[in-house]
Amino acid sequence: MRILLIILIISFFSSCKTNKQSFTGSIKFSTQFLPPKKPSKDLTILREMYGDSLLMVYQKNGDYIRKYLNNIDPNIYLQSFDAAIGKVYYKNKKLEVTDSVDVTVNGVELISVKKIDNELIMGYDCDCYEYIAFFSMINQDIILNFCYSSETPYLNPKLYKKHVDFFISDFFEKSNRPYLKFSTETEEFKAIYTATSINTN
Template structure:
């Protein structure tokens, strides 16, 4: 076997290893509030974020979270552009804001592996991040993933440090099937109910 042939095999293997999951995951949204939350805060959050979510993953590392059944003044979608390291947030009124997610808005206090969960029939590993916000609020983030789902190329998300997302992808190398954020006032949880592995229309990832 000549040297050139070996090099071509190595390049092919490396190329395949770097492929990124493309498809979508559908989530159910669960929202609850605590006793110290303002009156009707749960209803306000439901209007803002809706009752379900579809997360689209592009092969190039871009992703888009679309909030379903949010109020006419609520959040329409969040679009992450991997090359820029920027997250765009669009309201139903088509007002678009942007966040530099290269910087983490949370300060990590503790990270640990927690109990596994069964999600869409799959055994999922879960990790918890305990942190404080810039306003000194306590924040707990949980991510769960299954090793049986398609792989992500974690390097494509290396600029998304906010909410410890890159750190999670570095560990999991898979999309999350559950994400939750808990503060002293509220808890929002997204739990997957379907994963579809397919090529997507590139127009999905355009700012509109």
């Protein structure tokens, strides 16, 4: 009888954990490009390509849409992630697919990862992680930072297990939350996306 009771208790808590709803909704980010360490690139080009803000839409099945706002370049409009196959599609303003990337394999090689100082974002005390990696495509190290708050809605990391590229799956495994800040730093520039609003469906 005691064994049956223990099994029922374990099953109950496992069921609760499995049925926990993953975040569906959108997060809007401001986009900022900082001057490079080695001046070699006109940041105006990046602003024209990627605009001044970003809308990240999370869907129930793990798919997401990353839409660039107020940009000039018609060929750069949105990226959509297909969670079932682990592929990101790039679309222009006519919503035609212009390219796709297999994100089940990481395109960068990890050098180190560590927790860094917390940041205050939209009034949330956010934990932050820093990944340093070698990006062979540009033959240099890059720095990736992610920040999240445990006060924001739960995000099921299992939905993103096929998004290995750029440590997305690893970060979601650590945080169980959507990121409220993301930055990429190379020798040419630093791109920073900072959340300005979050909406749940």
